[in-house]
Each structure stands twice: as structure tokens, then as C-alpha cells.
Amino acid sequence: MAIDSRHPREIRAEIRSGKLAGVTAGLARGFVQANLAALPREQAYDFLLFCQRNPRPCPLLEVTEPGSPEPHGVAPGADLRTDLPRYRIYTDGQLADEVTDATPYWRGDLVAFLIGCSFTFEWALLDAGIPLWHMEHGKNVAMWQTTTECRPAGRFHGPMVVSMRPIRSGDVAKAVTVTARFPSAHGAPVHVGDPAALGIRDLGRPDWGDPQPVGPGQVPVFWACGVTPQAVALASKPPFMITHSPGHMFITDLPNSALAVL
Numbered sequence: 001m002a003i004d005s006r007h008p009r010e011i012r013a014e015i016r017s018g019k020l021a022g023v024t025a026g027l028a029r030g031f032v033q034a035n036l037a038a039l040p041r042e043q044a045y046d047f048l049l050f051c052q053r054n055p056r057p058c059p060l061l062e063v064t065e066p067g068s069p070e071p072h073g074v075a076p077g078a079d080l081r082t083d084l085p086r087y088r089i090y091t092d093g094q095l096a097d098e099v100t101d102a103t104p105y106w107r108g109d110l111v112a113f114l115i116g117c118s119f120t121f122e123w124a125l126l127d128a129g130i131p132l133w134h135m136e137h138g139k140n141v142a143m144w145q146t147t148t149e150c151r152p153a154g155r156f157h158g159p160m161v162v163s164m165r166p167i168r169s170g171d172v173a174k175a176v177t178v179t180a181r182f183p184s185a186h187g188a189p190v191h192v193g194d195p196a197a198l199g200i201r202d203l204g205r206p207d208w209g210d211p212q213p214v215g216p217g218q219v220p221v222f223w224a225c226g227v228t229p230q231a232v233a234l235a236s237k238p239p240f241m242i243t244h245s246p247g248h249m250f251i252t253d254l255p256n257s258a259l260a261v262l
Helices: 008-016 041-053 119-127 169-180 228-236
Strands: 031-040 060-063 087-091 094-099 110-116 142-149 159-168 218-224 240-244 250-255
Touching: 008 250, 031 041, 031 060, 031 119, 041 060, 041 110, 087 228, 119 169, 159 169, 159 228, 169 218, 228 240
Parallel strands: none
Antiparallel strands: 031 110, 031 240, 031 250, 060 110, 087 094, 087 240, 142 159, 159 218
């Protein structure tokens, strides 16, 4: 996958025009990417509480005013209806549609939540000399639903989703340290090693994304993932929700350094 270092505004304009519709890993080097979940105002408080109770999979970056598709805090002038490459529409806990423009589904009562994404800390991993197979091969990161339950809030409940990256065994400690500096992008791994501990039976069959081989001398390393709200939608069945398609993120104007701590 070629790394695209253009400013997020240029990339979002290309997405909005329909010229770019793929996975966003490798795009806008050095800028924060975000997951999207938009729900009716009636369910927004419960979902806000859910995110606050589950900060590892759902670290909040911004919450919009009801009906507004503009994330003023992280990307003024952007449009959450058109500036992601692909969206998923859920109704009553079922995946109803997948589209490249969510405008026809947008409603005046929707509150949009932007949630931190691990694509943000991937730049720090690369800068630390840790290779990432999915970026090298132009693939989506691999993601699984786990048997680890999130803390419920109101009507929202469901399992945590994780993403996995094969890491050389000698680099695991470095990967933990590097990603721990980005708690608003899921932070340090939630698990290293045996996938069965998370209820994952087959690393070759991710629930979302592309399978990634774990080679000799490598260890599977798992991070909490912002696809968790989609697993929660399937479990708790809210009447309506718009999300990003896994791996097709919203690219903000925030530099990664804005989220770095320590």
C-alpha cells in the first residue's frame, strides 16, 4: 500500500467526489483517523455513557450537535455524510445497507460520535521500525468479535471487538510502549499471544477485514477496536445507526501528536 501524505482536506475531497473508496490505512500520514457511529438523539445519551464506560474500544474524540454532519472540533468544514469512503446502515440490529454516501439516510435528530482509531498509532509503530503486514500488502487490518463483554449502559451492551497485528517477538515490548502513548486511539494492546483467551478460534478467518499470516518469530498482538459499536448494534438492536465500514475511516485534521501522551 502506497503511503499518501497529502493533507486530510485533499483526501476527504477525493473521497467526497467518489474517486477514492478504499481502506484508509496508509492515508494522511501523521493525522488522526476516527471511527463513526451516528444514532438518533433518543439513544445518544445511553451511547455516550457506553463510550465513557468502555474507553479502550470506544475512546471519544468528538460528539456533534443533533442533526449536524460537521465535526467542528476535529475537521471544520468536513461532512460526515460524504467524507468517509464507505458506510454501513443498521436498522433494528440488522445490517440494512452499505453505501459510499450516507446523505439519503441522514436525519435531523442524528448525533454523530467520532471514536479513536488504531490507524492513528500505526504511524508511530512504523516510525519505531515495526513493520505492519496489512499496510505492506494493501490489505485491511484483521478484526474479530471476542467473548469479552463491554460494560453495558442503558440499552447498549455487547462484545468488544479487537484488531490484530503480527509483531516480531522482539518488538512486542516496544509495540506496547509505543501504542500506550495513544489512549485516545485504543492505547496499549488488550492481549498478546493465544487468541483463544479472547474466544477467537481461527486467526485465518477474521470477522471483518483481511486475514494476516503470523509468521515464524511473530506473535499475534490484539488491540481494542472501534468496530465494537457495530457488534453492539447487532447485540442490542438500536432502531437505527450509521457507522463507517470497517477499515474505511474518517480522516480528521488533528495531528497524531495531539493525542500522544507521556
